[in-house]
Amino acid sequence: MxxxxxxxxxxxxxxxxxxxxxxxxxxxxxxxxxxxxxxxxxxxxxxxxxxxxxxxxxxxxxxxxxxxxxxxxxxxxxxxxxxxxxxxxxxxxxxxxxxxxxxxxxxxxxxxxxxxxxxxxxxxxxxxxxxxxxxxxxxxxxxxxxxxxxxxxxxxxxxxxxxxxxxxxxDQKPRLPLAHIYHENEYEQDESVYKQQLEEYNKVISRYYYERTKGKRDDTWTSQIAGMLEKQSRMxxxxxxxxxxxxxx
Amino acid sequence: MxxxxxxxxxxxxxxxxxxxxxxxxxxxxxxxxxxxxxxxxxxxxxxxxxxxxxxxxxxxxxxxxxxxxxxxxxxxxxxxxxxxxxxxxxxxxxxxxxxxxxxxxxxxxxxxxxxxxxxxxxxxxxxxxxxxxxxxxxxxxxxxxxxxxxxxxxxxxxxxxxxxxxxxxxDQKPRLPLAHIYHENEYEQDESVYKQQLEEYNKVISRYYYERTKGKRDDTWTSQIAGMLEKQSRMxxxxxxxxxxxxxx
Known part of the structure; x- marks a missing residue:
């Protein structure tokens, strides 16, 4: 450091x-x-x-x-x-x-x-x-x-x-876990592992929003991202x- | 600093x-x-x-x-x-x-x-x-x-x-002059001013290569860039x- x-x-x-x-x-x-x-x-x-x-x-x-x-x-x-x-x-x-x-x-x-x-x-x-x-x-x-x-x-x-x-x-928003972003020698393609990592990350994000908004916001990373992508922008x-x-x- | x-x-x-x-x-x-x-x-x-x-x-x-x-x-x-x-x-x-x-x-x-x-x-x-x-x-x-x-x-x-x-x-290669890269409130579109700035920068680059190679390399920024772009790559x-x-x- x-x-x-x-x-x-x-x-x-x-x-x-x-x-x-x-x-x-x-x-x-x-x-x-x-x-x-x-x-x-x-x-x-x-x-x-x-x-x-x-x-x-x-x-x-x-x-x-x-x-x-x-x-x-x-x-x-x-x-x-x-x-x-x-x-x-x-x-x-x-x-x-x-x-x-x-x-x-x-x-x-x-x-x-x-x-x-x-x-x-x-x-x-x-x-x-x-x-x-x-x-x-x-x-x-x-x-x-x-x-x-x-x-x-x-x-x-x-x-x-x-x-x-x-x-x-x-506040700082928590990033995806390092193990999800960082791969060694090749990309980890196992879809179930990948989705599991996202589920775990969702829990972190859900807690982050809950604590930050005193329980008012209930959101996860995948819901936020899927919602954002569903609304097409700047096409x-x-x-x-x-x-x-x-x-x- | x-x-x-x-x-x-x-x-x-x-x-x-x-x-x-x-x-x-x-x-x-x-x-x-x-x-x-x-x-x-x-x-x-x-x-x-x-x-x-x-x-x-x-x-x-x-x-x-x-x-x-x-x-x-x-x-x-x-x-x-x-x-x-x-x-x-x-x-x-x-x-x-x-x-x-x-x-x-x-x-x-x-x-x-x-x-x-x-x-x-x-x-x-x-x-x-x-x-x-x-x-x-x-x-x-x-x-x-x-x-x-x-x-x-x-x-x-x-x-x-x-x-x-x-x-x-x-060595560090000299960058384009700040006045060329940085504009205030709008882009400077005067082509002759722009080309003149590039000519001046070319002199800096020419001197840089001359000194670095003890006179062996004679090159400018525009010639290097135009040469690179003329050769199409990764089309x-x-x-x-x-x-x-x-x-x-």
């Missing part, structure tokens, strides 16, 4: 943040930390947009489903997958790069690259005593978000991150990406 | 690792750190396979393009996107979840979730004095990798991570994911 791992293990999403703005130095340390993450074949296929304009923040909060913490925070980052600059690199070098850029493989690289950078940003922010919350809600209405942020083709806002001084510290994404020249082939 | 940010900023990929095995305690700390990362709507859509069997490591190294560090390291992790357990959760709860699981949106969630967890693992390992290197090469021949690791449908090995005691510390990925019931709709 060390200070770094303590920071990692102490993570919880903080949804109540003070509106005290981050300093320029804090923002730059967070972005520099993001950039220090590994990047596939040096591709650096992301951009980060910091939203400080209050009107823009308010509009983004509406688009993300009226989440208060999109508006009220110390700084709001939007992490975008970015293959636009790579198209320009192709132009500059007079190379045919579009087939690659349009591939599912490079779409995956773009998503993974952006997420690695974002997680470094999250850790950096938390190490500075700040709280963070990822916001997938910006994918609810991506056409409008792209317009608001003036992103060119092949730049896709993937998720936001609200950062700020915590107003209220929340426009497949066509949206095609329209933006990504994940096409 | 603090110890956490120092760790983040000190990152470089380490490709020469000792074969001294990690302890069980180290592996568990790394996996627990991975699990502590944020996860979209609590979905936890990844699994991690640790490869310790020497024959399996050797085969994986072959499949990943004969990268020596896949075989020689302290521990080799394979990070898999996993929506298999969510299908089981649907079964257990008798809910119709397949349309969601097959969507591009959930494919994206799976990729982002896995990458956030992996980056926490990388940071944890580096904080323990270990070196890491991400291995995208395991996507070269995914059918064979899936067979080797016995993964069920909807579990996709996305990338590997070699971890171990560094044998040789490499089978689009069909592969469809076959595995992901990114379908």
């Amino acid at each position: 060390n200070q770094v791992i303590e920071t990692l293990l102490a993570h919880r999403s903080i949804r109540q943040l003070q509106d005290k703005p981050l300093t320029k130095e804090q923002v730059e340390l967070i972005v520099a930390s993001a950039q220090a993450a590994s990047t596939s074949s040096y591709i650096q296929s992301y951009s980060i947009i910091g939203i400080t304009d209050p009107a823009k923040k308010q509009r983004l909060a509406e688009l993300a489903g009226n989440q208060n913490y999109v508006e009220k925070n110390g700084h709001f980052f939007v992490f975008c997958g970015d293959l636009y600059r790579h198209e320009l690199a192709g132009d500059m070098e007079e190379k045919e790069v579009i087939d690659s850029i349009e591939s599912t493989e490079k779409f995956m690289v773009m998503l993974i690259d952006t997420a690695l950078a974002a997680q470094n940003a999250a850790i950096a922010a938390e190490s500075l005593g700040l709280g963070i919350c990822y916001i997938g809600g910006i994918r609810n209405q991506l056409d409008e978000v792209c317009e608001l942020l003036n992103t060119p083709k092949r730049v896709i806002p993937l998720f936001g991150m609200a950062v700020g001084y915590p107003e209220k510290i929340t 426009y994404m497949h066509d949206f990406m095609k329209k933006h020249g990504l994940n096409l082939k | 603090n110890q956490v940010i120092e760790t983040l900023l000190a990152h470089r990929s380490i490709r020469q690792l000792q074969d001294k095995p990690l302890t069980k305690e180290q592996v568990e700390l790394i996996v627990a750190s991975a699990q502590a990362a944020s996860t979209s709507s609590y979905i936890q859509s990844y699994s991690i396979i640790g490869i310790t069997d020497p024959a399996k490591k050797q085969r994986l190294a072959e499949l990943a393009g004969n990268q020596n560090y896949v075989e020689k390291n302290g521990h080799f992790f394979v990070f898999c996107g996993d929506l298999y357990r969510h299908e089981l959760a649907g079964d257990m709860e008798e809910k119709e979840v397949i349309d969601s699981i097959e969507s591009t949106e959930k494919f994206m969630v799976m990729l982002i979730d896995t990458a956030l967890a992996a980056q926490n693992a990388a940071i944890a390992a580096e904080s323990l004095g270990l070196g890491i290197c991400y291995i995208g090469g395991i996507r070269n021949q995914l059918d064979e990798v899936c067979e080797l690791l016995n993964t069920p449908k909807r579990v996709i090995p996305l990338f590997g991570m070699a971890v171990g005691y560094p044998e040789k510390i490499t 089978y990925m689009h069909d592969f994911m469809k076959k595995h019931g992901l990114n379908l709709k």
Whole structure:
């Protein structure tokens, strides 16, 4: 154990943040930390947009489903997958790069690259005593978000991150048991073992909600997840990406 | 600045690792750190396979393009996107979840979730004095990798991570300038400004390679990236994911 791992293990999403703005130095340390993450074949296929304009923040909060913490925070980052600059690199070098850029493989690289950078940003922010919350809600209405942020083709806002001084510290939600997530040498495919592990985890989660809500919430992991997946969301994404020249082939 | 940010900023990929095995305690700390990362709507859509069997490591190294560090390291992790357990959760709860699981949106969630967890693992390992290197090469021949690791449908090995005691510390490659990656309130779309920033970055990279190779390598970022994208790679990925019931709709 060390200070770094303590920071990692102490993570919880903080949804109540003070509106005290981050300093320029804090923002730059967070972005520099993001950039220090590994990047596939040096591709650096992301951009980060910091939203400080209050009107823009308010509009983004509406688009993300009226989440208060999109508006009220110390700084709001939007992490975008970015293959636009790579198209320009192709132009500059007079190379045919579009087939690659349009591939599912490079779409995956773009998503993974952006997420690695974002997680470094999250850790950096938390190490500075700040709280963070990822916001997938910006994918609810991506056409409008792209317009608001003036992103060119092949730049896709993937998720936001609200950062700020915590107003209220929340609990940590228990994760799946390590033995369920972690396999040795091959994947454990025994469906009955797998379901049994999920049943046991359900008991942990049920107790967690019971204690946290003084008996008001009765829920399990599988019911929460199955309920979430049953309600289909953002099913426009497949066509949206095609329209933006990504994940096409 | 603090110890956490120092760790983040000190990152470089380490490709020469000792074969001294990690302890069980180290592996568990790394996996627990991975699990502590944020996860979209609590979905936890990844699994991690640790490869310790020497024959399996050797085969994986072959499949990943004969990268020596896949075989020689302290521990080799394979990070898999996993929506298999969510299908089981649907079964257990008798809910119709397949349309969601097959969507591009959930494919994206799976990729982002896995990458956030992996980056926490990388940071944890580096904080323990270990070196890491991400291995995208395991996507070269995914059918064979899936067979080797016995993964069920909807579990996709996305990338590997070699971890171990560094044998040789490499240089850090300079990242794109912060002003190029980071925008305020909206994306900077002026193509000429953008290209000029890339030209300036090219000079930095050219000098970096010149100094590092004592004048032998003359390369820029745009030429490296355009060259990489011109050579199409892993173009089978689009069909592969469809076959595995992901990114379908």
